[in-house]
Amino acid sequence: MLDKVKVAVLGASGYSGIELLKLLLRHPHAELVAVTSRTLAGKALSAEFPRFRKVGVADTLTFTNPDVATLKESGAQIAFLALPHGVSVEYAKPLLEAGIKVIDLSADFRLRSAEVYKEFYAHEHPAPELLDEAVYALPEVRAEEIKKARLIACPGCYPTSILLPLIPLLKAGLLTEDPLAVSSMSGASGAGRNASIPLLFCEIQNSLRSYSVPQHRHLSEVGQELEIAAGRPVRLSFVPHLVPVFAGICTTIFATPKPGVTIEQVEAVLNNAYADQTFIRLLGKNQSPDTKHVMGTNFVDIGWAMDTRAGRLILMSAEDNIGKGASSQAVQNMNLVCGFDPAAGLLSV
Amino acid sequence: MLDKVKVAVLGASGYSGIELLKLLLRHPHAELVAVTSRTLAGKALSAEFPRFRKVGVADTLTFTNPDVATLKESGAQIAFLALPHGVSVEYAKPLLEAGIKVIDLSADFRLRSAEVYKEFYAHEHPAPELLDEAVYALPEVRAEEIKKARLIACPGCYPTSILLPLIPLLKAGLLTEDPLAVSSMSGASGAGRNASIPLLFCEIQNSLRSYSVPQHRHLSEVGQELEIAAGRPVRLSFVPHLVPVFAGICTTIFATPKPGVTIEQVEAVLNNAYADQTFIRLLGKNQSPDTKHVMGTNFVDIGWAMDTRAGRLILMSAEDNIGKGASSQAVQNMNLVCGFDPAAGLLSV
Amino acid sequence: MLDKVKVAVLGASGYSGIELLKLLLRHPHAELVAVTSRTLAGKALSAEFPRFRKVGVADTLTFTNPDVATLKESGAQIAFLALPHGVSVEYAKPLLEAGIKVIDLSADFRLRSAEVYKEFYAHEHPAPELLDEAVYALPEVRAEEIKKARLIACPGCYPTSILLPLIPLLKAGLLTEDPLAVSSMSGASGAGRNASIPLLFCEIQNSLRSYSVPQHRHLSEVGQELEIAAGRPVRLSFVPHLVPVFAGICTTIFATPKPGVTIEQVEAVLNNAYADQTFIRLLGKNQSPDTKHVMGTNFVDIGWAMDTRAGRLILMSAEDNIGKGASSQAVQNMNLVCGFDPAAGLLSV
Amino acid sequence: MLDKVKVAVLGASGYSGIELLKLLLRHPHAELVAVTSRTLAGKALSAEFPRFRKVGVADTLTFTNPDVATLKESGAQIAFLALPHGVSVEYAKPLLEAGIKVIDLSADFRLRSAEVYKEFYAHEHPAPELLDEAVYALPEVRAEEIKKARLIACPGCYPTSILLPLIPLLKAGLLTEDPLAVSSMSGASGAGRNASIPLLFCEIQNSLRSYSVPQHRHLSEVGQELEIAAGRPVRLSFVPHLVPVFAGICTTIFATPKPGVTIEQVEAVLNNAYADQTFIRLLGKNQSPDTKHVMGTNFVDIGWAMDTRAGRLILMSAEDNIGKGASSQAVQNMNLVCGFDPAAGLLSV
Structure with a gap:
């Protein structure tokens, strides 16, 4: 060495x-x-x-x-x-x-x-x-x-935040083939250090907006890796948003669990995949990650919740987009x- | 008068x-x-x-x-x-x-x-x-x-941003019974003028996070009104996020169109519903609304996109949470x- | 008319x-x-x-x-x-x-x-x-x-915030010929809507800095107008600062009152000059103006304080730099x- | 050891x-x-x-x-x-x-x-x-x-930013007994992690204001230390301002140089005092320090300028208020x- x-x-x-x-x-x-x-x-x-x-x-x-x-x-x-x-x-x-x-x-x-x-x-x-x-x-x-x-x-920055919560669940076969819906927010550093009007302080400080809808480039690598994990094609919609912070990505994923899958199973699969991983922090059920706790670090914080009314599993992650x-x-x-x-x-x- | x-x-x-x-x-x-x-x-x-x-x-x-x-x-x-x-x-x-x-x-x-x-x-x-x-x-x-x-x-602030894009489409019968997935971001004024640590400038200025997952109170009124529009129960998952702006709500909705429904049909239904409405501004296909253009006004700006890869219709809206x-x-x-x-x-x- | x-x-x-x-x-x-x-x-x-x-x-x-x-x-x-x-x-x-x-x-x-x-x-x-x-x-x-x-x-934006507090006091002969010291802060809109790296959101959102030291162009018009008011040349140092807000100017002026001049005299002169002026709001002794109260308006808010330990009169003003x-x-x-x-x-x- | x-x-x-x-x-x-x-x-x-x-x-x-x-x-x-x-x-x-x-x-x-x-x-x-x-x-x-x-x-946080530029110049006898004028800006972390309305995100994000005028408590320690350095009482006016950043202090000092003192002498004295100090960075003549370059560090950045029109020496410093x-x-x-x-x-x- x-x-x-x-x-x-x-x-x-x-x-x-x-x-x-x-x-x-x-x-x-x-x-x-x-x-x-x-x-x-x-x-x-x-x-x-x-x-x-x-x-x-x-x-x-x-x-x-x-x-x-x-x-x-x-x-x-x-x-x-x-x-x-x-x-x-x-x-x-x-x-x-x-x-x-x-x-x-x-x-x-x-x-x-x-x-x-x-x-x-x-x-x-x-x-x-x-x-x-x-x-x-x-x-x-x-x-x-x-x-x-x-x-x-x-x-990529978004893919990291999307793949880490999903891969173990797809590998474990807990999700149906229903398309996933993914909504992410990112700080402005993700757009790079380029002189352009839309990246000015005065244009961004008061602005919340999505962009690259419906086909952001990161969909390609996310699709590739999810397919490898699932052993089948995985469809997903992805909408990124630009928000007025220097850095940080907060991702929210809506997935459809197979009938009978419980939140405890989800938690067990995530625990099994990541308990020994230094840089993945599992927050627990109904716990929302916050980018401020991961800024300047290599951590990804992950939370999860079962929306039983709608039959959806909600996965949430936070990372520093120029860190992890x-x-x-x-x-x-x-x-x-x-x-x-x-x-x-x-x-x- | x-x-x-x-x-x-x-x-x-x-x-x-x-x-x-x-x-x-x-x-x-x-x-x-x-x-x-x-x-x-x-x-x-x-x-x-x-x-x-x-x-x-x-x-x-x-x-x-x-x-x-x-x-x-x-x-x-x-x-x-x-x-x-x-x-x-x-x-x-x-x-x-x-x-x-x-x-x-x-x-x-x-x-x-x-x-x-x-x-x-x-x-x-x-x-x-x-x-x-x-x-x-x-x-x-x-x-x-x-x-x-x-x-x-x-x-409510979130419901206004969710209901306005959805109601005409549900009335027109363009969406399946698949649960909707809704992700919203709101400025901090939505949390009120209350002295509490989580609302301090130093706690919010660098923070992106969801909250009230999986069951925010606004789900109740959204469900009620969508059901009236659709003439049937409508299921939806809703995840609100707090972001560091004074005001503004940006909402992104993932819906499942019925087979064969085109983006032109979606546009026609929205146009029909809102062309004469003073405070609804329809932005067009693949156009993302931006809260900065509605701040301090009574407008709701609405955009839409068809994600044909995933078979999802994406609806996007922006409003001032303490305005409209x-x-x-x-x-x-x-x-x-x-x-x-x-x-x-x-x-x- | x-x-x-x-x-x-x-x-x-x-x-x-x-x-x-x-x-x-x-x-x-x-x-x-x-x-x-x-x-x-x-x-x-x-x-x-x-x-x-x-x-x-x-x-x-x-x-x-x-x-x-x-x-x-x-x-x-x-x-x-x-x-x-x-x-x-x-x-x-x-x-x-x-x-x-x-x-x-x-x-x-x-x-x-x-x-x-x-x-x-x-x-x-x-x-x-x-x-x-x-x-x-x-x-x-x-x-x-x-x-x-x-x-x-x-x-100019800075001159408006500097001249309004000073002109009545110079006209009334309350200040010595000691150079004035003026420190101002301005939001980024003052720098214009130009594509340049230093005006990017990511460059400004975490930055406090002075610029154009020691000779900002606005000194020329301030000097011209103060001289007219005083009936003699008036010397002043001026340091502008850029801070991460869209708009707002907050100005603090250190002046030397003539011996024996009291804060009550200062207040009387300002009252006399501005009580009938719609857009000048006199806040009172030891009261700091806050840009948030003038944003989007044509008001200038003015406060004053006597620092008897140092023998200085402190004048403070706030305005919207793209408003007043x-x-x-x-x-x-x-x-x-x-x-x-x-x-x-x-x-x- | x-x-x-x-x-x-x-x-x-x-x-x-x-x-x-x-x-x-x-x-x-x-x-x-x-x-x-x-x-x-x-x-x-x-x-x-x-x-x-x-x-x-x-x-x-x-x-x-x-x-x-x-x-x-x-x-x-x-x-x-x-x-x-x-x-x-x-x-x-x-x-x-x-x-x-x-x-x-x-x-x-x-x-x-x-x-x-x-x-x-x-x-x-x-x-x-x-x-x-x-x-x-x-x-x-x-x-x-x-x-x-x-x-x-x-x-204290303000005193550190005020004392470091001034002490060598007072020790070297370059300044007159004229009162100093000091204007500082600080991020909100300086006010502590206390639940109170004025510290809310919504109250601060759009606000620039001075406070504790004309007698902030830090004047006491600054006066004590400047007197030790000068070997005589030193008078100063100090106005702190609160600005919407998490952290950072930017200080601007207006001082009166003795007749004939040049900016080169000022620079030589500062160099002599601090060239070997790890955490003091001397930026040079007419160079404005920027808090973003010191955030998260123990550095103090110092700049200086001679305003010959007004006969004033301008000293500028930047530090992280919760760092240095x-x-x-x-x-x-x-x-x-x-x-x-x-x-x-x-x-x-």
Whole structure:
């Protein structure tokens, strides 16, 4: 086992990238050797992001171009790609060829099927030959594969919050084939650090709204993973909402339990799946998770309730969209890939 | 027709009460003659709520006790009850006996059935004899009854946002008997102006969470009204969420259309029901309403989408929970009761 | 006196422009005949700003180019310029030549001196010949001149909050020549509706910071007007701060009273100046104004305190920066220019 | 030197107390052995504050009464008092007698003079005999005394932000005796976790206001410490403001430099005082600090500007009011008392 691993962060100037830097700086086994940004190349990290002034090694880092030769030279053994969708794929192949493992936070390698990719992303996948190798890296579900992978596709923020409550119940066969209905709320950091009118403070601070209805891109990966869990196609409607917080995802799922299934069975299945998982916290029956308790952490909090009047099972989850929904989950995957303690660097609150 | 009506607001110190005062002060046909508050009796309105200083008659008003004799003496012809649930009922009967019409914003007279009331509110209804007379006053649905009523039960904030999109579709028979799934988000004013830790700025500003799962009280009135529209019992699951805005409700509904029903049919039914309704704005297919466009108004904005992959119809609505969800809807009802222009005093943006 | 005046709003797509539209739509004597936006020309107002759907005339308006011939044709008698600094000046002259009175919300005509303009705005004034004619239009101070003007320069948002508390005290000779210290906080709408990273929700929601230190442009007009009031040059330091609210300005002024001046004298002078002014509310000794009580209104709330330990007079004011600090003050000026009731259309709360 | 120190937190249910728990849990040399709360005694920490579920030792802690015998039994060597003013003093004496060192976050031991205490806190100091022993523990100014102390009085949140920029300049004799003017903004956590109407989300989210004008209690400790630095009495006016953020203090100071003092001299003095201080970040001339860069840290960011027009020096600082303004400064003091690395446990960002 490595004692230290040298890591690079590509796309370090976005909200997920900055969160990754914070996590890696406090990680006991990670050494940050390179940060890249095409727009900020040549500038000091701490000049652009004053939070990092006087913060150890962070104060000495300068943004470089995401050049594979340079990254190789830096000694990086693992590259985190906090790049936009469609950009990660350009870097993944040369990085892998240079012997650098890739932990990708974009959507580029999440789907097993190039056809589904095309349907949801509206163009051909640029490197379909890598899709087989990539692992859809939800650590609570696929730890063994992640440990052996060199191309890690971190799940999307919404999918993480949707899959974790549902997978054990589908595996256990507790739900009917009725379509699932999923409503999520997300903070604005999920939309990225891009100059645009709809993301202005004055446009968001007083606004509650859904978007991408009826077909958000994350449906594709959720459908893929739920089908694997259920052993059959799983239909779901998904409506995401933008709300005025910096970060946090709160997801509410309406599912149809098979006749006779009790809330105690649901609870037993979830307990069985997650009692030993460090980062899943099961709240109990009729308990609503609250994003404020998971902000800045790698936890997902899960509650459940049986609506006997309507014959529906309600599942509720909360996570930090740039934590467990992106950057801390990426670090959790790094821990698996490198054989570190799975919780290394991730238990600060 | 009256040219002016004298009105009193009972419970004028809460968020709905204050909003009522603002609306009534600008109303061309209303004269505010009394404001009551048990805790603030004897104090000047503008001393407690400095917003009203130098604002015409508002600057001269003093809170009184909600004493029916005093109200009668003030000349009030209509009393708005912005009182807590369970308190309105104490005042409604003596007010009616004194010949003062009652527009109640609480839940006390919304249900037709004292049994359902008991099931959801956990105690016997204190004045079941009034339930038959009270009108569940959704003006877009029940204008003619409202015009003749003397006891007006204004719909709850969530129910208004849920009922308006659904009622025409249920009446038209476009939906199956599948349970509906409803997810709503509300600003904190919906929880009232009460000193409690969970309502502190520091507890809410960073928090997204559901509550009252699986059985919020508003389910009772929603169920009642949907059943009337559909001509059969209608099952639904409802999950409300608290989000960090002052006001605004954003509701997302997952419904199952009958086989063959198209989105064009849905649109036609909504258009038919609401094209002539001043305060319903139909946004179009795949258009998400945004609470910021309805804040401070009496509008409900409605969008719709067909999720053909999952076989679900998605309905979306936005309103101001203390506007159309409470106070401006109450004024809309006053306009009907008094025979004023239905939009009088309600079209400022 | 006119019963109705036809008005145009140039630059109607910014936060001040939109606020102007709201105010003019509810104004009893204004008829909105044109709205312009170079970027949105040809588009329906209510398509771009859904708040205006189904709102009377607003629902029928289409953005045009700010073309003087077109505006003349529309019948506009008054043009509000809610344009960026440096752009208003391009339109003012041709509008005046076409016989249309101009109420300008930009800084282009606020200074009497082209030299001071150059010092603070870093380029020559493009139309210095108009500076003499323009009136610095603080209605509580200069109503008679405003009534006769055809080129109205509305004061800046910060200056309005600084000048109103200070002018009477300087006129009365209560303050020494010691430099004044002024600290203000403003909501983000003051920075305009421009796509830029620093104005994103995620950049502002958790941020408190000063800016433009030590020389904000508004110092120039504040200095000009204080000098007129005092009859001598007045020195002041001014530090503005950006805080995470949509709108509101809260200003705190530290002044040095002449020896022997009492807080009662201060109060008497303010009372004398403003007791009859509809939109100035004097709160009393040691009373802090709160922006929430003035939001959406044309009021300025003013408090004062004597810090006898340090020998300083503390003056405090609150206003809505896009209300009294911009758009409602512009409407107040229109009322004066047209001979309407000075409060017409401005007393809604 | 100790490798580990056993610590207790009294008053662990307020915002500063919770922040202390987070910091101590990640501290390499601290072992949390007791948390107290009179209102929550007997309840599990993680039941009341779900953030701490599954977080190592935090998940096993139960609130106890702040009973000295119990604390002694727990093995606590240091007690942090995150108690209200006037309550800390009840516990400090018995704790010291039991041999437990006290790090107090309240105002109870900050003043050297019982008379000044009485003037500002309106009652006799309950334990004046301890005032001589207590150290006003600003680590950047008084590290050597702190190392030897057993009763540590942590500075107030506002004072920390005011004293750090001013002390070096007063020591260096760069400022005249003119009164200072200080304007600060603070997030709502500074007001504590108390159920009261003015602290509700709905009352604060849209509000900017000053308070405690003209004599906030923190003036007493600021005056005391500035006098020590200057070697003469120092007069200052101070106006705090409440703004809608969870945490953060942004302070702006207007000072009068002696004739001929240049901004370069100011910069040199600050550099000389703080270049080696881990937690002071000097931003440079005309640079405004931003609270968002210090949130969750122990840093104070400082900027400065010379307003030559008005003859004023402007000093600007930003800190996290529950970080460097309270809890992380308390941990910084613990590091000094115990001989740990002064930055131990405090450099996460």
